[in-house]
Amino acid sequence: xxxxxxxxxxxxxxxVDATSVYMHWVLGQDDPSHFAITYAQHFYxxxxxxxxxxxxxxxxxxxxxxxxxxxKVEFRSLKHQSRSSIAYFAGQLWSGLRLIFSVILFKxxxxxxxxxxxxxxxLGILPLFGIKVIPTIHCTLWPKYKRPTTVQQIIQKLNSWxxxxxxxxxxxxxxxxxxxxxxxxxxxxxxxxxxxxxxxREFLDDIKNRNSDAESxxxxxxxxxxxxxxxxxxxxxxxxxxxxxxxxxxxFNICGTGSQVEKLKAAALEAGIEKQFVLHGHCDxxxxxxxxxxxxxxxxxTTKDFVEGFNKVVAEGVIMGKPIVTSPVCPALSVVRDxxxxxxxxxxxxxxxxxxxLATDKEFYRQKQRNALALREQFFSYSKSWEAQVExxxxxxxxxxxxxxxxxxKASHRxxxxxxxxxxxxxxxxxx
Numbered sequence: 001x002x003x004x005x006x007x008x009x010x011x012x013x014x015x016v017d018a019t020s021v022y023m024h025w026v027l028g029q030d031d032p033s034h035f036a037i038t039y040a041q042h043f044y045x046x047x048x049x050x051x052x053x054x055x056x057x058x059x060x061x062x063x064x065x066x067x068x069x070x071x072k073v074e075f076r077s078l079k080h081q082s083r084s085s086i087a088y089f090a091g092q093l094w095s096g097l098r099l100i101f102s103v104i105l106f107k108x109x110x111x112x113x114x115x116x117x118x119x120x121x122x123l124g125i126l127p128l129f130g131i132k133v134i135p136t137i138h139c140t141l142w143p144k145y146k147r148p149t150t151v152q153q154i155i156q157k158l159n160s161w162x163x164x165x166x167x168x169x170x171x172x173x174x175x176x177x178x179x180x181x182x183x184x185x186x187x188x189x190x191x192x193x194x195x196x197x198x199x200x201r202e203f204l205d206d207i208k209n210r211n212s213d214a215e216s217x218x219x220x221x222x223x224x225x226x227x228x229x230x231x232x233x234x235x236x237x238x239x240x241x242x243x244x245x246x247x248x249x250x251x252f253n254i255c256g257t258g259s260q261v262e263k264l265k266a267a268a269l270e271a272g273i274e275k276q277f278v279l280h281g282h283c284d285x286x287x288x289x290x291x292x293x294x295x296x297x298x299x300x301x302t303t304k305d306f307v308e309g310f311n312k313v314v315a316e317g318v319i320m321g322k323p324i325v326t327s328p329v330c331p332a333l334s335v336v337r338d339x340x341x342x343x344x345x346x347x348x349x350x351x352x353x354x355x356x357x358l359a360t361d362k363e364f365y366r367q368k369q370r371n372a373l374a375l376r377e378q379f380f381s382y383s384k385s386w387e388a389q390v391e392x393x394x395x396x397x398x399x400x401x402x403x404x405x406x407x408x409x410k411a412s413h414r415x416x417x418x419x420x421x422x423x424x425x426x427x428x429x430x431x432x
Contacts, residue, residue: 006070007052007398010103011043012113014138018058018073019066026068032285036197036312039136042387043112047071050394055106057099059116078116096122104129110397112390114138121158124166132397134390135163136171136195139309141180144329145345146304160184169393171195171386173310174331193393196335196378197315198385204319219250219359222295222322224288224313227258227279232301232346234260237267239301239351240277247359251276252299255283255291292320296365297358300326304345314340319376323368325354339372 021031021040031038040056047054047070055072066073078095096118103111103126111126112134123133141156142148148156163170163181169191172178178192221240225231233254240252254264254277261279268277283291292298298317302308306329314332317324324340326333327347333340341358343350358365382388 007050007110007394008054008106008108009047009050009052009110009112009394010055010057010106010108011040012057012099012111012117013040013043013059014114014116015059015078016040018056018075022056022066022068022071022073030200035203035285035288035316036199037385039386042198042385042390044071046387046391046394049391050398055102055108057102057117059114092118093122099123100125103131110134110394112136119155119159120162121155121166124162127166133167134169134171134393135167136386136390137177137181138173139307140174140176140331141184143304143307144176144331156184160186160189163189165190168397169193171389171393173197173386175334176331193389195386195389196384197310197312198382198387199315199319199379201380217249219247219297220295221250221252221297221299221355222255222291222317223253223299223301224255224283224291224316225300225311227254227256227261227264229260230303230306231258232303233258233264234267235301235303235346235348235351236299237264237271237277238348239299239355240268240273241271242348242352243355243359244273244276247356248276250359251278253291253295254279255281255288257282292316292322295322297355298322298324299351299355300324300330300332301351302326302329304329315379318372319379321369321372321376323358323365323372325351325358335378336372336375339368339375341368 016038017031017033018040020033021038022044024031025041025044030041040058043054043056046052051070053070055074058073058075059078065075076095076098078091099113099117100122108131110132111123113123113136115135115137120135126133141159142152163185167190170181170189171193172181173195175194178194181189181192223233223236227233236252236254243252244250261281265274265279268274268279271277280287280291298313300311300314302311308330310332311330314324314326314330314336318336318339324333324336325343326340327343327345327350329345333342341354343354358368378384
């Protein structure tokens with residue numbers, strides 16, 4: 001540990017407007033552009049609890065820098081990730097080396113890092129400088145239903161060494177990621193922990209739940225996310241065409257932006273269903289909340305081509321008491337399976353039949369809805385959150401180096417979650 005006895009932590013995060021999150025956090029507020037508690041906010045809470053000198057490096061293409069006492073926030077672009085193969089690999093190497101030098105010069109004790117910044121194996125050098133690395137992984141290492149390419153296999157072979165020897169523990173957002181790490185390390189990885197996205201119970205305030213009871217009521221299906229082919233939007237369009245042909249009293253609402261918006265609008269217009277396949281574009285928090293409320297079913301048709309993480313739309317749908325229709329491509333399925341109708345990946349017939357069954361079988365719909373209401377509690381639990389898992393690893397690292405009673409501080413912001421397994425986390429527990 002550094003001689004100044006103040007813990008130093010660097011967090012290389014996934015894309016997020018970390019300055020906005022920070023400015024709201026210092027006021028004791030959540031960033032209103034997010035439903036879930038952001039991982040950046042979790043990190044700020046973590047750093048404050050340990051009285052740590054912290055540096056968050058966000059993977060976002062914007063300018064911005066904050067230096068506020070012990071908190072430092074910086075943006076570093078990852079534009080290379082959307083470029084050609086050679087530019088991508090060169091960018092990953094440069095980005096990783098830059099991160100390594102920054103962490104060493106900062107004299108960090110701990111690096112918490114997501115998969116966005118660089119190749120994992122490059123970070124294996126940091127323990128030689130006494131720096132402990134905690135990877136927090138949000139997406140599968142390769143598409144679940146695709147065989148890794150030769151290049152991917154070489155990279156994962158190199159990464160396997162890091163997962164065996166180069167880190168302290170590994171935090172992942174899904175069992176799919178855990179299974180892939182176990183596979184490439186032949187079951188000899190460092191300990192693996194799982195977490196889920198965390199939400200405040202206030203998310204439920206004034207929620208207007210609707211059932212699928214009235215025969216005359218318009219049946220509403222919601223897609224929320226990036227409007228890209230890999231997210232299954234054209235598959236959903238085909239499902240909508242066939243569903244509307246037999247059940248015209250319905251609307252498919254598409255919320256989000258992306259490169260395929262105009263093409264998708266044109267395709268819906270050409271099919272003559274533009275009034276029932278409606279693209280709403282970007283929806284702010286309030287509008288998206290209303291879309292969730294008025295919907296009967298949440299469709300998550302991610303294709304096999306996409307490297308999926310924990311799709312938060314699944315969590316938000318369950319919190320809202322909505323049945324989910326998705327395939328095992330979506331790792332979130334494993335923690336909400338009883339509230340979902342599981343279908344085969346990329347299978348239009350399966351998606352169509354699942355939505356039809358929810359629309360026509362009222363008891364089946366109500367059962368899935370009841371299951372959703374039962375499963376949503378996990379997303380309000382502190383013990384299952386990113387912060388809880390990373391905090392526990394940090395405490396293990398510090399146990400023999402710092403007097404945590406001296407260097408930890410009690411939370412002064414409002415409580416984040418149900419402090420079910422960590423009573424010292426908040427001064428007042430959130431009531432159920």
